[in-house]
Amino acid sequence: MPCWALLTGIGVLAFILRWICLAETAAIASTQQLLGDAATYYAWAEKIAAGSWYGDTTFYQAPLYPYVLAILIKFGGVAVPGIRFTQAILGSLACVLLVASTKKVFGLRTAVVAGVMLAIYSPAIYYDGIVQKTSLASFLLCGLLWASLSIQSRLFVSSGLSNADPLSKSREEAAPVAVTPEHPKPIVYLFSLVAGLFLGLLVLTRENALLWIPLFPIWMIWLPSSLSRRQRFALAGTMILGLAMVLVPVAARNGSLGGEWSPTTFQAGPNFYIGNNAHASGIYEPLVPGHETPVYERSDAHRLAEQETGHELTAREVSRFWFAKSWSEIRQSPLSWISLLVRKTAMVVNHFEVPDVESLFIHQQYSVVLKLFSFWQFGLLAPLAAIGLVMTRDRWKELLLLYALIAVMIVAIVGFFILGRYRFPLVPLLIPFAAVGVTLFIQMVSRRRWRPLRMPVGVAILVAIVSYLPIHAxxxxxxxxxxxxxxxxxxxxxxxxxxxxxxxxxxxxxxxxxxxxxxxxxxxxxxxxxxxxxxxxxxxxxxxxxxxxxxxxxxxxxxxxxxxxxxxxxxxxxxxxxxxxxxxxxxxxxxxxxxxxx
CATH class of the missing domain: 1.25.40.10 (Tetratricopeptide repeat domain)
Incomplete structure (x- = not known):
């Protein structure tokens, strides 16, 4: 079957499942009457669409999602049902992009498995159906992977195993293949620019993606290829240009309104305190009990900081205050904090999808689709991905970017607090490894090659045990x-x-x-x-x-x-x-x- 037909089929499958789920959950009260972040985003979008495109305060929450909603409201005339429908389309496109990305490192068969995995992944279907930025972030991340791995597929000097059957020949039998031309074609630089744009947009959607920024230029400079040093720096510079095209205007806008430049928001300090204070549990708890909504988050953080310092503070100073308060409490009980970090690390791979305001648990009561695929969740994804990660470890140079993205995102999640939608960026990164793990496992079993399975299966069992520890209430x-x-x-x-x-x-x-x-x-x-x-x-x-x-x-x-x-x-x-x-x-x-x- 042609590749385009497979891509179309996976996109259609993903959309049909999401469309059915939208219809099934339309009667849920929280879908009709938005609460929490969803209500804040929608109200913010309506204000923008009414003419407040520049705004009058520095950004406290990631701004891209409400601006996208504002465009849909202003120029598309859509309301909440239209937003959910648009997100179903974005979620379907994310599946297509993930197939295209996975194909570049693991081949078409594994790519199709990965696309189907994301298409039927129950939390993905759920997040695409609620008014939250998770759907947009997932689409942007899959776009970033596609652009980045498109660069790699054109430049990487490999052993020839990238798209071959990993079991068909040993590494010694594989002849080196240099994909890179002496002078790279302009499309490589175009992909680098696009990768920078996708990363910048992702940062404006998920602030912790800021930690990914250094990885890409370093990776482009290090990437094994026949490029000269000058060409490598030019490639990294093109990516940084794309990133700057997105973030510099936002930083300048924040500077014009608050006197301080910031490429994203000023809520890192309060969020770090929520996740790391002396009484932190690892999940979200408001600074003031009963003030769990965004309406209070910024004002409470500002008011409490000024009360404790005794003088007025700027947005950046408020963030710094909460960072300093966090480290002060950590120094008072470092062992307790280390214990908390261990607990949060286990939370990252836990099977349970920690809810914020809305819950997968509630939506499953209304949706046959979510019930049907309820088995396919993080508790199964993490062990399968562990199999793939272990079985492809000999290709670490080729997969280094994916390894780094996963590791840094885990650190970013553990460094703050855990919600299901906060860890969702790990899903598009882990699914390709889960897909290759499944395909390689099946190949080895069919060929009765048991010895190479011992370590992957052992690691997967360990991850599965950790995934089902009773950590959450x-x-x-x-x-x-x-x-x-x-x-x-x-x-x-x-x-x-x-x-x-x-x-x-x-x-x-x-x-x-x-x-x-x-x-x-x-x-x-x-x-x-x-x-x-x-x-x-x-x-x-x-x-x-x-x-x-x-x-x-x-x-x-x-x-x-x-x-x-x-x-x-x-x-x-x-x-x-x-x-x-x-x-x-x-x-x-x-x-x-x-x-x-x-």
Whole structure:
């Protein structure tokens, strides 16, 4: 079958699966009523589309995704369903690009396996269907791999095994093949420029891709080829030019608004603290309990930093403050931090897809496609990729770029905190190795070559064991995701559905403060004060600093005439936030009522 037909077939397969999943999950409340980052991105995109293309503040979150959404809204007239449909197309194109990339190092048969693997990978289908930047980042990463490996396929001086059957001949039998012409064709420099553009766009989507920037020019200069030193530096310079074309305008724009140049955002410091402070668990926890949304993230980081330093800070100074605070706490207990790093490293390969606001677990309840391919997740990908990594180790020079990208991304993930969508960039990098691992394993078994399988299988078993260690509080995280769906239902005005979902979440995990708070608030909205007070009291007991729970509990107590108790909770709020206007006014109101009561 022609290569173009295989590429088309994989793209169509990927799109059909994603389109079916979109239809199946359209009724989920959090798909219709966006929450968390999704709501922030969409609101930001609407503001941009309304005319605020330049903006008025430095970037705190990666900007490319909301700008892409703004273009879709402004010039395509699309809303959330149209965005999800567009992402299904991007996800399908990513599969095609991964096939084209894998073919350049492992051959067509392995490339087709890799494309099918990404097409049916259940987290990939899920992320392509929610309003998050993961889909865009995956497409850009696959584009970066395609451009980079296109350079390698034209320049690399190999042993001739790149696209041959790895078992058909030994390395000694393979004749050296120099692919490089004496003077490289201009298309090589074009691919280098395109690689720089893709990397720059990826950095504006996933800030931790910044750590990849040094790898590419070093790799281009080191890459075994017949290029002269001057040609190698010209190739690296072309790539840097493409990168600069994307990042320099953003840095200048940030400088014009904040007085400080930054090619991306100013949230690295707070994120590093969240992932490495003395009480860090390895997953996301807000600086202020109850402020899990982007609405608060920037203001909380800025306010807390200025409170502790006692003076105003710029965006860069806020980031530096949180880095310094992190290292201070790390120095106080270095062994605890090392233990945390080990735990986070295990989290990276864990089978569980750690949710943020939305959850694969919830979407699987609605989608036959996600249920059908639920077996194909990180817990299976990591061991299969381990087989491929071990079995291709003799080709390390040719695969060095992929090794480096994987290693640096793991460091970047472990250095902050773990979410399923944060580790997703590893998926397009590992799938080619999983594909070659499967194909080589099948070849060796069919030829009864057992000895070479001992090490790969042993490593794969070890990775599989680590992947299924009970590291995450899965029930707790899934219940929290169900709470978020309930919140979305409540925001749509369906309080009955919200209460039903919240009660289900509370049965799954009764000790979640946020669930009890939202359940109490929902009962309060329906006028059921007694169950409202019960759940709000439990929320405050579980999380005393959850100020919204304190406030609504105080209001409920005030409504049923328990004024003295209400005053205690209002006062508790002011100990944390002295400027809380609602609590200040409530205490003034209750103080005026006291003489009347007497």
């Amino acid at each position: 899965e029930n707790h995280l899934n219940a929290s995701s169900l709470t978020n769906v309930a919140v979305a239902a409540g925001q749509q005005g369906d309080l009955g559905a919200a209460i039903m979902l919240l009660e289900q979440s509370n049965r799954m995990q009764p000790d979640i403060a946020e669930t009890n708070y939202n359940l109490g608030f929902a009962y309060k909205q329906t006028g059921q004060m007694q169950p409202a007070i019960e759940h709000l009291v439990k929320a405050v007991q579980l999380e005393p600093d959850l100020m919204t729970a304190n406030f609504h509990l105080a209001e409920c107590l005030e409504r049923i005439g328990r004024f003295e108790e209400a005053k205690l909770f209002y006062a508790n709020i002011l100990t944390v936030d002295p400027n809380h206007t609602g609590a200040v006014r409530a205490l003034e109101r209750l103080d005026t009522l006291a003489p009347q009561a007497q």
